[in-house]
Amino acid sequence: MDLLNNLALGLGAALTPYNVLFCFIGTLLGTLVGVLPGIGPTATIAMLLPITLSLSPETSLIMLAGIYYGAQYGGSTTAILINLPGESSSAVTAIDGYQMARQGRAGAALATAAISSFIAGTIATVFVAALAPPLTSVALQFGPAEYFSLMVLGLMAAVVLAHGSVLKTIAMIAMGLVFGLVGTDINSGSMRFTMDFSELADGLNFVAVAVGLFGIAEILRNLEATTERSTVVKKVHGLMPIKEDLKAMLAPALRGTALGSALGILPGGGAILAAFASYAVEKKISKSPERFGNGAIEGVAGPEAANNAGAQTSFIPMLTLGVPANPVMALMIGAMIIQGIVPGPQVATSEPALFWGVIVSMWVGNLLLVILNLPLIGVWVRLLTVPYSVLFPAILAFASIGVYSVNSNTFDLYVMAAFGLFGYALSKLDFEPAPMLLGFVLGPLLEEHLRRAMVISHGDPSVFATRPISATLLILAVLVTAIAFVPSIAKKREEVFVEDD
Amino acid sequence: MDIKNIAASGVLLAVGLAFASSALTSLEIGTAFRMGPGYFPLILSGTIVALGLLIGIRAFATDVPFHKHVAPVRAVAFILLAPILFGLTVRGLGFIPAVALTALTAAGATDLRYPVRMIAIAVSITIFCTIVFHYGLGLPVRLLGPWVGA
Numbered sequence: 001m002d003l004l005n006n007l008a009l010g011l012g013a014a015l016t017p018y019n020v021l022f023c024f025i026g027t028l029l030g031t032l033v034g035v036l037p038g039i040g041p042t043a044t045i046a047m048l049l050p051i052t053l054s055l056s057p058e059t060s061l062i063m064l065a066g067i068y069y070g071a072q073y074g075g076s077t078t079a080i081l082i083n084l085p086g087e088s089s090s091a092v093t094a095i096d097g098y099q100m101a102r103q104g105r106a107g108a109a110l111a112t113a114a115i116s117s118f119i120a121g122t123i124a125t126v127f128v129a130a131l132a133p134p135l136t137s138v139a140l141q142f143g144p145a146e147y148f149s150l151m152v153l154g155l156m157a158a159v160v161l162a163h164g165s166v167l168k169t170i171a172m173i174a175m176g177l178v179f180g181l182v183g184t185d186i187n188s189g190s191m192r193f194t195m196d197f198s199e200l201a202d203g204l205n206f207v208a209v210a211v212g213l214f215g216i217a218e219i220l221r222n223l224e225a226t227t228e229r230s231t232v233v234k235k236v237h238g239l240m241p242i243k244e245d246l247k248a249m250l251a252p253a254l255r256g257t258a259l260g261s262a263l264g265i266l267p268g269g270g271a272i273l274a275a276f277a278s279y280a281v282e283k284k285i286s287k288s289p290e291r292f293g294n295g296a297i298e299g300v301a302g303p304e305a306a307n308n309a310g311a312q313t314s315f316i317p318m319l320t321l322g323v324p325a326n327p328v329m330a331l332m333i334g335a336m337i338i339q340g341i342v343p344g345p346q347v348a349t350s351e352p353a354l355f356w357g358v359i360v361s362m363w364v365g366n367l368l369l370v371i372l373n374l375p376l377i378g379v380w381v382r383l384l385t386v387p388y389s390v391l392f393p394a395i396l397a398f399a400s401i402g403v404y405s406v407n408s409n410t411f412d413l414y415v416m417a418a419f420g421l422f423g424y425a426l427s428k429l430d431f432e433p434a435p436m437l438l439g440f441v442l443g444p445l446l447e448e449h450l451r452r453a454m455v456i457s458h459g460d461p462s463v464f465a466t467r468p469i470s471a472t473l474l475i476l477a478v479l480v481t482a483i484a485f486v487p488s489i490a491k492k493r494e495e496v497f498v499e500d501d
Numbered sequence: 502m503d504i505k506n507i508a509a510s511g512v513l514l515a516v517g518l519a520f521a522s523s524a525l526t527s528l529e530i531g532t533a534f535r536m537g538p539g540y541f542p543l544i545l546s547g548t549i550v551a552l553g554l555l556i557g558i559r560a561f562a563t564d565v566p567f568h569k570h571v572a573p574v575r576a577v578a579f580i581l582l583a584p585i586l587f588g589l590t591v592r593g594l595g596f597i598p599a600v601a602l603t604a605l606t607a608a609g610a611t612d613l614r615y616p617v618r619m620i621a622i623a624v625s626i627t628i629f630c631t632i633v634f635h636y637g638l639g640l641p642v643r644l645l646g647p648w649v650g651a
Contacts, residue, residue, distance in 0.1 A: 054638060171513050171552040178520050178545040185538035192538055193523050216580065223576040223610060393607035394626045396580065400587040400603050401630060405640050413588035417581045428571060429509040447541040459534025 007129050010356030014364050019062050022055065023361055026063035027368045028376075030070020035077050035380045036391060040090075042327045042434065043214035044071035047395065049207055049335055050402030057339040058354045062361040064335055068328060069121075069365040072311060073373060076113045076304060077380055081106060090307070092275040096292060096299030103295050107377075108245055112297055113304045114374050115246075116253035120305035121366035123257045124264075124312035128359050131265075131313075132348065135320040139345035142321070144452035145463050149473035151446050154323055156477045157266060158435045160484040169435050172426075176436035179204060180443020187451065199411035206334040208403045208412040209419050209440060213433040215399050216420025219392050221427065249301035252282050256302040260309030265316050266325070278306035312362050319355060320345055323442075327434040330441040338406070504567035506560035513553030520546035579610035595646030596635065601627040 013019065029051075033044040048067050052060035075090040080097035093113060100109035142150070159169045182193045183203030194200035259281065260274040282302040283292045292299050314325040315332075322343030324330040333343050341347065341354070348355045403416050423433050457463035465471050524530070524539040524546060531537025571577075583606040591599040604623040613619075634640040 051638060054640075165556075167552055167556055168509065171549055171556075174545045174548045174552070175513075175516060178542055178549070181542055181545075188529065188538045190528060190538045192528060192542065193520060216584075219580055220572050220577055223572045223580070224570065389608070389611050390622055392580075392610075393583075393604045393622055394629070396583050396607040397587075397600055397604045397626050397630055400584040401600065401634055401640070403584070404587065404591060405634070405642075408641070410588035410591065413584045417584045420584075421577070421581055424572075424577070425512065429505055429512060431509065431512075450541060451536045454533055454536060459532060461533065 002133065003126075003130055006133070006352075006356050007126075007360060009352060010129070010358075010360030013058060013353040013357030014062060014361040019059055019357070019361065020364065020368075022059050022063040023066040023364050024368050024372065026052070026066025027070040027365055027373060030067035030072075031074040031077070031369075031373055031376075031380060032070075032383070033395075034071030034074025035383055036074075036395075040075055041068060041071035042210075042331070042437075043218050044074070045328055045331045046207070046210035046214045047399050047402060049210070049331060050405050052335065053338060053406060057336070057341055057351075058357050060335060060339060061332065061354065061358045062364075064332060065358060065361050066365040066368070068311065069117075069308075069362070069369055070373070072308065073114065073117065073369050074380070076117075077110060077377070078384070080109045080113065080300075081381065082384060090275075092279045092303040092307075093300055095279070096294070096296045099293065099295035100297070100300065105295065108242075108297070109300055110377055111374065112245065112249050112300045114370050116249055116256065116301040116305040117308040118366050118370045119250075119253045120257040120260060120307075120309040121312060121363055123254075124261050124309040125359060125363040127261050127309075128313055128316055128319075128362075129356070131316060132320055132355075132359065135316060136345045136348045139321050142345070142469070143467070144449040144456065145467050145470040146473065147321075147323075148446060148449040148453055149464055149470040149477065150321065150323055151442050151449070153473045153477040153480065154317070154325065155435075155439065155442065156481045158326075158438050160480055164430050164432050166484050168431050172431050172433070172436040173439040176439020176441075177443040177446060179209070179436075180440040181447060186444075186448070197411070199409065203444075204415055204440075205403070205406060205409070205412040206338070206441070207406050208416040210331060210334070210437055211399050211403055212416040212419025213423035213437060215395065216416065217423030217427055217433065219395060220420065220424040222388060222392065245297060248297045252278070252298040252302035253305040255281060256305030256307075257309045260306035260311075261313045263306075264310030264313030264325075274306035274310040275303040278302040308366070315359070315362065318343065319347065319358065322347070322445075324438060327437045330438050333441055503560040503563045503565040505565070506556055506563075510553045510557030510560060513549050513556065517546045517549030517553055521550060576610040579606055583607040583610075590648075591642065591646075593646045593648040595649065596640075596642045596644050597627060597631060598645070598649065600630045 014023070026048075029048055030041075030044055033047060034041060045064065045067055049064070052063045052067075055063060072090070076093050076097070079090040079094035080101050083094050083098040097109045097113065100106065155173050158173065159166060180203070182200055184190070184201050185192055191201065256274070256278040259278050263274040263277065266273075279292075279299060279302060282296075282298045283289050286292065286296070286298060311328075314329055317323050317325045318329040318332055322333065322345070324333050336343050341351065399416070400413060403412050404410065406412065426433060426436075453463055454461070463470070464474055520542055524542045528539030528542070529537035530539045530543060533540075583603045586606055587599050587603040590602060594602075601623050604626040605619060608619040608622045631644065635642070635644060
C-alpha cells in the first residue's frame with residue numbers, strides 16, 4: 001500500500017498548521033489577485049511568487065499551489081460575473097456561467113464551479129499520487145538525449161496549444177530559449193549576451209522577466225481602454241446548491257475530471273484543451289443541446305472540472321521529470337530552482353515530504369477554496385467594483401517590491417520594466433508571451449542536455465533517433481507539429497481559441 | 502501590405518540578428534561534438550531570423566487593414582517609470598518613500614487631474630505595503646534610508 005503510505009506522508013507534511021495557514025493565505029491572495037479582471041493565473045502567480053520565496057521550500061511550494069487554485073477560481077469568478085475570463089481555460093466557463101449569472105443564478109454558477117473543481121481535484125490528487133512513482137522510475141532511465149527529446153516534445157505541444165500563428169509561436173519559443181541563455185556559460189565560463197552588465201552574469205532574473213511579460217504588460221493592455229467596467233451582478237445569493245443542481249453537475253463533473261486528468265499530463269498546457277473538449281462532449285451528449293450558451297449548468301460543471309483536473313495532473317511532468325507542462329509549471333520550476341532544489345525524478349526520493357506534501361496540498365487548496373473562499377464571495381464581488389485606477393498602482397507597487405525582494409537587486413527592476421514594454425509590444429503584434437516564458441525556463445536545460453548527448457555520441461546526431469525512448473518522443477513531437485499544420489485541424493484550432501478575445 | 506506583421510518581422514529580425522552577431526563576434530562556436538558557448542545560441546538566433554524573414558515576406562504579399570490601438574504614451578511612460586523609480590530610490594530613500602513614489606507615479610498614469618485622490622491612493626498603498634511586507638513578511642529592507650538622514 002505504497003500509495004496510501006505516500007499520501008499519508010503527504011498529508012502529514014501538508015496538514016501541519018503552519019503549512020495549512022500558508023496554503024490558505026495563498027488561496028486567499030490568489031483569489032484576490034485572480035479575481036481582478038484580465039489577470040489570469042500566470043500573471044497572478046508571477047506577481048505573488050516573490051512573496052513565497054522567504055519561506056521554506058516545502059511551505060513555499062504549498063503556498064504557490066494554493067495561489068494557483070485561488071487564481072484559477074478567481075478567474076472563474078470574473079468569467080461568471082462579468083464575462084471577462086482571465087485566461088483561455090476559463091473562457092469556456094464564461095459561455096454558460098455568465099448566462100446563468102444574468103438569469104439571477106450567479107450563486108448557483110459559482111457554487112457549481114467550486115464544487116465540480118473540488119470533485120475533480122479530489123480524484124485527480126489520487127490519480128497524480130498513483131501515477132507519479134511509476135513515472136519517476138521511468139524518468140530515472142532518462143539520459144541527456146531523452147531529456148532533450150522530451151523538452152522538444154513539450155515545446156512543440158506548446159506551439160499547437162497556443163492561440164496565435166504557428167510561426168509566431170515557434171519564434172516566441174526560440175526567443176525565450178535564447179533569452180534563457182543570457183549569462184555565464186556553465187561549460188566554458190564565458191559571458192554570453194551580458195552587454196558588460198555584471199548583474200547579468202547569473203542570467204536574466206526569472207521572476208523579473210515573468211512579472212514584466214505578464215504583470216506589467218497586462219496593466220498596459222488594460223490601460224488602453226479608459227472606460228470603467230460595470231459589474232452586472234451586485235449581490236450574489238443562493239450559494240447553497242439545490243438538489244437538482246447537484247444532480248445535474250455530478251456526471252459532467254466526473255466526465256470532465258476524466259478528460260482533464262488525461263489531457264493535463266500532456267506537455268504544453270493540456271488543461272486548456274481539456275476545458276474545451278469537455279464543453280464539446282457535454283453539448284454533444286446532452287438531450288437538450290440548445291440550452292448550451294443559454295446558461296446550462298453542465299456547461300459550467302464539466303469544463304471547470306476538466307480544467308481543474310488538468311491543472312492538477314500537469315504537476316506530473318513537473319514533479320517527475322522537472323519539465324514544465326505550461327507557463328504556470330514553469331513558474332513553479334523557477335521557484336524550485338531559486339529555492340535550491342534541482343527539479344527532476346530525484347526529488348521524489350531526496351525530498352519525499354516536499355514531493356508528497358505538494359501533491360496533497362493541491363487537494364487541501366481545493367478544500368480550502370470550497371469551505372473558506374466560497375462564503376467570501378461577497379468580498380470578491382465588492383472587489384470587482386473597486387475602480388481599476390486604484391488597483392493597478394497597488395499591483396505595480398507589489399510587483400516592484402516583490403521583484404526587488406528576490407535578490408535585493410535593483411537591476412532586476414529595470415529588467416522587469418524592459419520586459420514589460422517588450423511584452424506589451426509583442427502582444428500588440430499578436431505574439432503570445434506564454435510560450436516565451438516556457439522557452440526561457442527550458443533554455444539552459446535544453447542546451448545542457450543537447451551538449452551532453454552530443455559529447456556522449458561523439459558528435460553524432462543520430463543518437464536522438466537510435467535510442468528508443470528518445471526516438472518515440474521525437475516522433476511524437478513531429479506528429480504534434482504536423483497536426484498544427486493540417487488545414488482542417490488548423491481551422492478547428494482557430495475556432496477553439498476564437499472565444500479568447 | 503500587412504503592417505502589423507511587418508513590424509512583427511522587424512522585431513524578430515532585430516532580436517535574432519543582435520543575438521547572432523553577438524554569438525559570432527564574441528563567442529566560440531565549436532563543433533557539434535564539442536559545442537562552444539555560441540553553438541546553440543547561433544542555431545536559435547538563426548531560427549528567429551529565418552522566421553522573421555518568412556513572416557516579413559508573407560506580410561508584404563498579403564493585404565490587411567491596419568488599426569493602431571495602443572495605450573496612451575503617457576500611461577506607458579508612467580507605468581514603466583514606476584518600478585524604475587523604485588529601483589533608484591529604495592536603497593537611498595528607504596522602503597516607505599520608494600513605495601509612495603512608485604504608487605504615486607503609477608497612479609498618475611491615467612489621470613493627473615485629481616492630485617488629492619492620487620495622493621490618497623499612494624498613501625493607502627504605502628501603509629498597506631509597509632504592514633504586509635515589513636511587519637508581515639519581514640522583508641529585510643530599511644524603512645527610511647540614508648538620503649533622508651535615517
